[in-house]
Amino acid sequence: MTQAFSELNLAEPLQRAVAEMGYTALTPIQAQAIPVVLQGRDVMGAAQTGTGKTAAFSLPLLQRLLRHANTSTSPARHPVRALVLLPTRELADQVAQQIKLYAKHTPLRSAVVFGGMDMKPQVEELRKGVEILVATPGRLLDHIEAKTVVLNQVEYVVLDEADRMLDIGFLPDLQRILSYLPKQRTTLLFSATFSPEIKRLAASYLQDPVVIEVARPNTTASTVEQRFFRVEDEDKRTALKALLREHGVQQAFVFVNSKLGCARLARALERDGLAVTALHGDKSQDERLKALEAFKQGQVQLLVCTDVAARGLDIKDVPAVFNVDIPFNAEDYVHRIGRTGRAGASGLAFSFVTGRDARQVAEIEKLIGRKVEVEPLELPDERRARPARGNDGQRLWRSGEAAAVDPAHDAPSAAARAPRARPARAPAVAADPLLDRPYQPSLPPDVKPDWEAAAKPAAPKGLSAYIRPKRKVAALLRFADPPSAEGSPKASA
DNA sequence: AAAAAAC
Structure with a gap:
């Protein structure tokens, strides 16, 4: 039986x-x-992608904050x-916008900060003065250190995409942030x-x-049709275009x-004449948002x-997700394909397997929990139709292919040898600093790569695999031996 | 093996 929002006794402005x-029915x-959350309890919440987790924590959170909401305009009254x-800037932006909408009719203020x-x-x-602050970790630490934000009055912390926030790349920053917060607080993980x-x-x-x-x-929406195709690297773009068409x-x-x-x-797809845009972490924030x-x-x-877009982004009615590369973590697969089939819609998730x-x-x-075929x-x-690629994306024709184009002649015809006019629909592509840079050999010319060392078996999986920079070690020790862990540590056995 | 997150 589905419950309605109206049965929740939320405050009238909410x-x-x-x-x-x-919104009417609750997920x-x-x-x-x-x-x-309305009771003020700590929560660890797991639910499929695209089922409204943001509303699940924001609404009760706002309701709790409203109990002591202050209408004074003094910043000091709005800690x-x-x-x-x-874990990503775009997600922070999205969640902040959503919270702003929920809080629209309340005196509560919110802001978002990201790098x-x-x-x-x-x-x-x-x-x-803002009651609700949405942030990515790095920039928040900047503000904390610049003393442009004070967090000693924080009553509620939400870690959205919590498993990512707790993973090794984020954990040190996260722990530093948490160290600035009051011990007495409510923590919500989703x-x-x-x-x-x-x-x-x-x-x-x-x-x-x-x-x-x-x-x-860890499950995926049942409305998403998942298929896996055997495709080698060099055929991935052809396969993508064929499936899009089909x-x-x-x-x-x-x-x-x-x-x-x-x-x-x-860029390659753009040259093929498709309407494409790229989103990855080496782009400027302006480009990313655009x-x-x-x-x-x-x-x-x-x-x-890249996986910058794997989690949380809620774009209505995107009918398909392609994993041109299989993600490194199975968890990321679940998040990636969760970009389609949102809110009960159907979707396709096609993955290329080499x-x-x-x-x-x-x-x-x-x-x-399912066999993959x-x-x-x-x-x-x-x-x-497939040209060999020149060093600057120039279209060159292999002689064999040119002959095939014009079988009446023994040698490639003048037309086949002449540089081809670019098809009218192929747009001029913008310069990309990631691609258009002077060639940099990854090793100095006199250094031979050490293939034997590279082929050595990987270190056994365990904490040691993760320990790199020294500053992470303190965080990892806590990871290995959390304060509330039951039983005695292995070392004493 | 990569990406993400601060200048």
Whole structure:
């Protein structure tokens, strides 16, 4: 039985905002989490992607804050009382916008801070006083150190995409931030994926938490059709275009594993005449926000992206996700394909599997609890149309192919030898600093790569695999031996 | 193996 927002006894300004946004029925995670957050309990919440986790924590949070809301205009009367942390800038932006809408009719103020943007406007907004601060970790630490924000009155902390926030790359920053907060506080963790190790770690940050799991965690929406195709690297772009055509895909997220690969694929597709934009961490923040906006507005068909776009981004009606590269972590697979099939819609999730990907596919199978069948893919014969690539994207024709184009002549015809006019529809592509830079050999010319060392078996998986920079060690020690862990440490055994 | 997050 689905419950309605109107049954929640939310304050009138919140009810009104929700109604204006057109929400009526509660999703399962909302129905379960909202009452618990309203009680002020700590929560660890796991629910499938695209089921409204943001509303599940924001609405009850705002309701709690409203109990002592201050209508005075004095900044001192508006300390930061709730902190929402996210792993990417775009996600922080999105969640902040959503919270602003929910809080629209209340006196509560919110702000968002993330990197890649001017400090000044952020400082200005913080100075006026905000109850709810949405942030990415790095920039928040900047503000803390610049003393442009004070967090000693924080009552609520939300870690959205919590498993990512607790992973090794974020943990040191996260712990430093948490060290500035009052010990007495409510902590809320939400994600679609929680590995057992992260779950244990997460528990050490929570006090007597209520654990909410709607459906089995780590699962994908049943409305998303997942297929895996055997495709070798050199055929990936052809395969992508063929599948787009075959399934009449209007719009899609196209995920790759590296920033360079992202820039390259985007440019190649652009040269093929497709409406494409790229989103990755080496772009300026301005470019990142513009790329996302163009995709949202439907001005481009494809968003070629790295895992910066894997989590949380809520864009309505994107019918397909392509994993041109299989993600390194099975968790990221679940998040990536969660960009489609949102709010009960249907979606396609197509992944390209090369010979190297067997292990990753096995891990995905294990995580989603389903056998994966890798299908062969019939590729259109594009040999005649596929030019060899010159060093600056110039189209050159292999002599064999040129002959095939013009079989009446023994030698390539004058037309085949002449430089081809670029087809009218192929747009001039913008310069990309990631691609258009002087060639830099990765090793000095006199240094030979040490293949033997490179081929040595990987270090056994465990904490040691993660320990690199010294500054992370302190954080890792806590990771290894969380304060609330039961039982005695192994060392004493 | 990569990406993300601060200048």
